[in-house]
Amino acid sequence: MRLRTTSTQRTYRYVRLSIVGATLVLAVSIGLEVAGRGALSSLSAAFYTPAGHLFVGSLCAIALALLVLSGRSVEQGLLDLAAVFALVVALVPTPITDASCEGGAVCVPAAAIPGVVNSGISVASLSLVVLVAAAVLARTQGSAGWGTVVTLVAIALTVAGFVTWALVDFPTFLRGAHNVAAVGFFSVIGVVAAVSAWRPQRAPRRFRVLYAVVAVGILGALCALVAVLVAGGAATVTVAGVPAVFLGESVVVTLFAVFWLVQTVELWNAPDPTLRA
Template sequence: MRIRTTSTQRTYRYVRLSIVAATLVLAVSVGLEVARAGVLPSISAAFYTPAGDLFVGSLCAIALALLVLSGRSIEQGLLDVAAVFALVVALVPTPISDASCEVGAVCVPPAAVPGVINNGVSVASLSVVVLISAAVLARTQGSAGWGTVVTLLGIALIVAGFVTWALSDFPTFLRGAHNVAAIGFFSVIGVVAAVSAWRPQRSLRRFRVLYAVVAAGILGVLLALVAVLVVGAATATVGGVPVIFLGESVVVVLFAVFWLVQTVELWDAPDPALRA
């Protein structure tokens, strides 16, 4: 029996599945590098390895997918914000200990800095065009509302914040932007999962339970990782595995679980535009 669907419905299915696929590609690529050279200090450190191209590519693909998931709910506004954080995570590498840095220092190797500048200027410039285009489209399509205004304003402030940080103190931007964006990205995803868990009028109980587990897991692990960074124990290990790598692995798995659940829950949704 052939199942009747609309083009829009199929598109939304494939976009959600593409997020899962991009996450899987990232996991496989990092896994192969771990098998080849040993456990990395963090998943983000894959940027400097043969897995670097797929690390950047998968995050950019996820950012694009999050942006094109159109809707009219608080979740959608948050996912748009998460897309901005994902781009920063992809394009500003994590600082590492490297022979090209000062003795005992942790930095972004000088060879990677020109790429950060090129990519940063390109994405910041594009962000202006995207924000203006999004505002015009929302107005012409009749979809503009307070949610749209707040989302666009929030994204503009985030982009302006990162740009101002880079222009005013580039060395500290290189040392901190990646971690700030990564924490911001997964925090937003955790909040989206929590919002999804708290909506009895829209989701069956079994889905809400899964969303609650994902939200608690992501936010709990993030708090633990932030505490590790604050106390200066970033090099600590658990059973020989760096605690940062372990924590990041958990939140990446939970991120994939969230999108698998979303895909299953909304598979037959006739209208992907969820309203708050």
């Protein structure tokens, strides 16, 4: 017998699957680079390779999908914030060793800076429009609860923080914004997975176990990555010949895809397929 579904159900299925698909495209494009030249210093270094266009495009697609998902839960508010971090990760490249860097330090190459400025101004301007529109819609639709207010304020403060950083000290912004945003993005995803795991009434036990594994894996890998970065070993620490940062980021991205695959399966037939009520 053919099961009837609503257009809303199908839309949410496709949005969640698009996140998994965008992650898969990113993995394949970077995998092709690794097959041809060996492991990169980090996944983010793919920005400077032929996979760079898909790196940026995949992250922007993921950010849009996170914003499209509807709901007024804690998880949804966190994912809206994650979308902002994803855009920064996509549009502000990671520093690398380049001839244009002074004193042999790592930096964002001079050739990439005009693109960062253009993208930054465009996205910051759009963010302002989106925030105002979201506030107006929430008020007119009667959905402007505390959760909505907190989410909008958190996003506004995050955007304002990055913009202020860029205006006050642009060189430092170029050196650090990508890593700060990447840690912020995956930390939020880890917290969302943890919330999904430790709210027994929200999901069957088998899904909670998977969410717990994802949460522990993401947050544990992030702690290890931050330790490597703080210790200044990003360019030297390897595991079985593979750069530790590349390996850690690969684990985190894989767990990110697993999280969304599990979400898709869990909520496939939900009559109201918002993230959480």
